[in-house]
Amino acid sequence: MLMTLAALLPIILITALGYALERTNIISRDQWSGIERLAYFLLFPAILFQSIALADFGRLPTLSMGLSLLCAISVMMLLVLALRPFLQARFAINGPRFTSIFQGSVRWNGFLALAMADSLIGAEGVALLAIAMVVMIPVLNIASILVLSRYGDSGEAPTVAKVARDLYTNPFNIAIAAGIFFNVLAIPIPSIAQTTLTMLGAAALPVGIICVGASLDLNSLRRPGPALSSGTFIRLLISPLVGAGFAALFGVTGSAHIAILIACSVPSASNSFLLARLMGGDAKLMAEILTLQTLAAMVTIPVALALLG
Template identity: 35%
Template sequence: MQAVALAIVPIFLVIAIGTVMKRTKFPGDEFWPLADKMTYYVFFPALLVENLSKAKLGDIDPTGMLGALFIALLVQAGLVYLLRPVVKVDGPGFTSIFQGAVRFNTFVGLAAVAALEGQAGITVFAVAISLAIPVINVMCVLTLARYGAHGHGTSLRSQALFLAKNPLIIACATGAALNGLDLTLPPGIEPVFKMLGAMAAPMGLLTVGAGLQWEATRNAGRSVGLSCALKLLIYPVVLYALSRFWHLPPLETRVLVLWGAMPSASSSYILARQMGGDAPLSAAIITVSTILAIITMPAFLLMLGM
């Protein structure tokens, strides 16, 4: 228990520092959008390229893990659609519940996996990202196209361009290609990627804290509760069950359970604003799920003996 606490607590302390910095307006409101952009377009892609390019999976065959993750994503999406009549929300509200239940906060997950599993965990996490990001984005864009108030750019061509320009997908493809061709980053370039990648987790966690919208939680109701329950309780159970069914090794099982217990991602709010979702509801789901993840992440690890 102590090891889990020592790994998880610092993650949320850094998030709390980001919240305090934002509320005290240090270093200024204009800093946070730029920091978020730098993390998304530079720091995290650098980490993915550096890790995937030199990843040595050895005896690990990621096929089972990726299969379990793909089925879990379909199950999670199906559950949200099945429960829609129970929630009784409008179309935009449903899209926000959907995004909250299926999207994951990459930065929280990265920090947790790195703290608990080290370099091997980061590599497995990066492999999982290469599947999850395109699948989740397609699911969310299609849902917003169907139920959002003013979905736009939802043709197949627009969706393909949207995914093709995603910096994380580009980074995963680049790293995997280098690895597959048995190439490495040049000696003078690899340290640059390593240094930039080392900034991904701390800067990402600070921006997560700065992005929390406490005012949005005041009207949090059943919709927020359902989305958070699906994301933080049901999802990790589904992933654990599939991991056992596939007889996945302990490392892959722990990474998948951590994946399921992650809070929802801030990108839900951005996409909701762009495509006619319920942006205030998305903000509330992100904030509440981040707070609750302080409990659910270590709880699942402890209950499952990890």
């Protein structure tokens, strides 16, 4: 427990630094947007590509870990969808608000997950999280878009072509696909390119965590109601249990087991807010869920790793 806290404390401090930088207006909102785009379109794709291209997937438990995560996110999605009639009848939660609960419950923050894996496991942890991204990102992107299309208030359902375009233009997906291509064909990466990618990857994790802190809006939090509470704690309490259960079922142990717990324990993806705003979800509720999850995760993640890891 103490080792986990020691590994996570730098991440917490950097998150707090991002929050302080944004609140003191040292960096303007427009500048933060540029930093976020830099991390999203360049820095994180660089570390993903390098990790996947150079990973020895024959040595890693790729199949068992992938199956564990695929089953875990499938169960989580079905659980939240099954809860929708109850939430609507008991708490009058409408369609747009439900989409924010769905995204908050099933999606995950790759920035935080990669930083935690690097801190707790090292280079192998980054490679294991790359496996998680290969499995989870396309499935969760499609599911979120479909749920927002069905229950959101945009008035326009996305076409198959739009869903496909969102997937193949996603920089994470492009980096993952390119990394798999280089890995499978054993294409060598020149040493200069490797050094460049290493430098970009070294910048990705601290910049990404600073951006997470800058995105927090404590003033947006209101008295927690059913929508905010369920959207927060389904993700932070139930998801790690489901992930640990499938990891045990498929015999995943060691570092891969920790990587699964990290992927299932981190808060929801920060771009959930943008998707909610663009597709008729409840963007305000989504922002509140993301903020409360990030704060609560500082307690729940160490507990989950200590009890389940």
